[in-house]
Each structure stands twice: as C-alpha cells, then as structure tokens.
Amino acid sequence: MHSLVVPTTRKTELVDITEIVQDAVRADGFDDGILALFCPHTTAGITLNENWDPDVQTDVLLTVDERIAPPDPRHRHGEGNSPAHVKTSLFGSSQVVLVEGGKLLLGQWxxxxxxxFDGPRRRKVWLKFIGG
Known part of the structure; x- marks a missing residue:
C-alpha cells in the first residue's frame, strides 16, 4: 500500500493527483490489475472528472458550493463545516481505477x-494495488 500526502491551498478545491498516482503505480512496478484509492477524511474525497478544461472543475465546485451544500445557519455541527461533510458524502471517499501495462486506464479526458471541502490542509490518499 502507498500513502500519498496532498497539500491543499483553498477552502474548496479539486487537486489533480493523476500524475502522482501514476508515479506511484510506476514506482511500485504494478503492471496489471485494480488500483483502489481511498481518502481517510470526512471533509475531503476522491473523484474522477475532466482534466482538460479547468472550467469544468470550477463549475462543479460552484454547483456543489452554491446549490447542493451551501452554508446554512440551521447546521448544528459545532465545527461549522457541515457542508464539507455533506459534499464528501456526495463525492465519496474512494475510487477504483484499472491498470494495464503499468498505466492508469482513464478516459481521454x-x-x-x-x-x-474544508481546507487548506494536508490530506492523505491511500493506494492499494490488487493484481500483479
């Protein structure tokens, strides 16, 4: 298993970790199988999305922040980060990516x-290789 540390710089952001994940696959010599990614935090998650046009990430975050889980004075959680918990539940804490020939099998974009969703922080992402 690999453990990555990903620093974040803003309250809410999507950090492209594709290359560091690919580097970990290469460093481990993992050739073919399944890569499970897990984020062990309740206010940050893992997602797959378009990485060609940065406007997509901006639009995703605007929709989530303003429409799906905006701050609300009725929230009762004492830390004030209830929207971050909701967003993480919606995005999820894990993803599975196929690996073939030592390369992540991702779509073109x-x-x-x-x-x-509650930064800036230093977040962990755990990688578990299943296969050979």
Whole structure:
C-alpha cells in the first residue's frame, strides 16, 4: 500500500493527483490489475472528472458550493463545516481505477482528483494495488 500526502491551498478545491498516482503505480512496478484509492477524511474525497478544461472543475465546485451544500445557519455541527461533510458524502471517499501495462486506464479526458471541502490542509490518499 502507498500513502500519498496532498497539500491543499483553498477552502474548496479539486487537486489533480493523476500524475502522482501514476508515479506511484510506476514506482511500485504494478503492471496489471485494480488500483483502489481511498481518502481517510470526512471533509475531503476522491473523484474522477475532466482534466482538460479547468472550467469544468470550477463549475462543479460552484454547483456543489452554491446549490447542493451551501452554508446554512440551521447546521448544528459545532465545527461549522457541515457542508464539507455533506459534499464528501456526495463525492465519496474512494475510487477504483484499472491498470494495464503499468498505466492508469482513464478516459481521454479523465483525471483523478482529491476533492477538498474544508481546507487548506494536508490530506492523505491511500493506494492499494490488487493484481500483479
């Protein structure tokens, strides 16, 4: 298993971690199988999304922040980060990516993102290789 540390710089952001994940696959010598990615945080998650046009990430975050889980004075959680918990539940804490010939099998426009909802922080992402 590999453990990555991903620093975030803003309250809410999508950090493209595709290359560092690919580097970990290469460093481990993992050739073919399944790569499970897991983010062990309750206010950050993992998602796959378009990595060609940065406007997509901006639009995703605007929709989530303003429409799906905006701050609300009725939230009761004492830390004030209830929207971050909701967003993480919606995005999810894990993804599975196929690996073939030592390369991540992603769609032409896909990338792997750490979804930060309560930053800035230093987040962990765990990688588990299943196969050979």
């Amino acid at each position: 896909q990338g792997i993102y750490l979804a930060e």
